[in-house]
Amino acid sequence: MSNLTETDLHAYADGQLDDVRRVQVDAHLAHDSAATESVRVWREQNEALRALYNPVLNEPVPQRLLAARAPRRRWPNYALAAGLMGLAFGLGWMVHA
Amino acid sequence: MDSAEIVEHIPRLRRYARALAGDSHRADDLVQDTLERALAKFHLWRRGSDMRAWMFAIMHNVFINQLKARRELALDEATEAKLEEVPRSDPLALRDLDAALGQLPVEQREVLLLVGLEQLSYAEVSAALRIPVGTVMSRLSRGRERLRALMAGTATVTSLKVMK
Numbered sequence: 001m002s003n004l005t006e007t008d009l010h011a012y013a014d015g016q017l018d019d020v021r022r023v024q025v026d027a028h029l030a031h032d033s034a035a036t037e038s039v040r041v042w043r044e045q046n047e048a049l050r051a052l053y054n055p056v057l058n059e060p061v062p063q064r065l066l067a068a069r070a071p072r073r074r075w076p077n078y079a080l081a082a083g084l085m086g087l088a089f090g091l092g093w094m095v096h097a
Numbered sequence: 098m099d100s101a102e103i104v105e106h107i108p109r110l111r112r113y114a115r116a117l118a119g120d121s122h123r124a125d126d127l128v129q130d131t132l133e134r135a136l137a138k139f140h141l142w143r144r145g146s147d148m149r150a151w152m153f154a155i156m157h158n159v160f161i162n163q164l165k166a167r168r169e170l171a172l173d174e175a176t177e178a179k180l181e182e183v184p185r186s187d188p189l190a191l192r193d194l195d196a197a198l199g200q201l202p203v204e205q206r207e208v209l210l211l212v213g214l215e216q217l218s219y220a221e222v223s224a225a226l227r228i229p230v231g232t233v234m235s236r237l238s239r240g241r242e243r244l245r246a247l248m249a250g251t252a253t254v255t256s257l258k259v260m261k
Contacts, residue, residue: 010234010237010238010241014216016218049116049213052116052195054112056115057109057111062125064125065107065111065125
């Protein structure tokens with residue numbers, strides 16, 4: 001195969017190739033030991049990363065993260081509206097009194 | 098606002114943050130800032146698009162800002178010069194992998210982790226980091242080669258021949 005790129009090899013190692021391309025790379029690797037070695041190393045790196053960090057998935061999530069909240073908007077519209085209504089009511093009451 | 102959906106992503110955000118930031122306290126700070134930002138910007142998330150990729154994009158921005166604030170954003174060259182200082186112990190030991198990752202330039206570490214650990218497609222990585230796919234590939238290539246060199250304890254980084 002003449003048009004094999006390094007990108008194809010990475011995609012092959014990462015399982016991101018379609019079937020047709022994968023078969024082509026398979027055929028190429030049969031007679032390219034350097035490329036085969038690269039793919040082996042990259043897959044080993046991926047597996048090592050998952051082996052090292054996957055246990056984090058099973059850790060209990062710290063409470064502070066579950067309690068994370070969006071920073072409060074200074075004056076949500078409904079609060080502003082309620083405030084204005086209260087003010088109007090209060091003024092009206094004072095004027096009436 | 099449906100924050101329950103965001104909560105579902107916390108374990109995977111923590112896994113990625115742990116690998117990216119190294120220590121668990123910093124990692125959870127990163128996750129917390131990311132969650133707060135995501136909740137504040139939730140209205141910007143396009144319904145139907147991949148929320149996980151969107152959260153990784155936010156985490157990327159938060160992380161870069163944190164590094165800038167701490168003046169720890171290592172330049173590519175600076176990190177490269179440090180390659181020789183990495184203590185070598187038995188190759189491919191998992192505990193060394195964490196240290197080796199920390200020696201990679203941030204931009205290579207991010208791509209390596211999003212692809213290898215989080216198993217995002219190259220297109221998703223491109224979208225999350227807002228870089229062209231070609232840049233994703235070159236960072237992935239350099240990151241993998243550098244990681245290989247670090248894990249093997251070899252100081253010199255030889256680049257792969259690009260096959261045509």
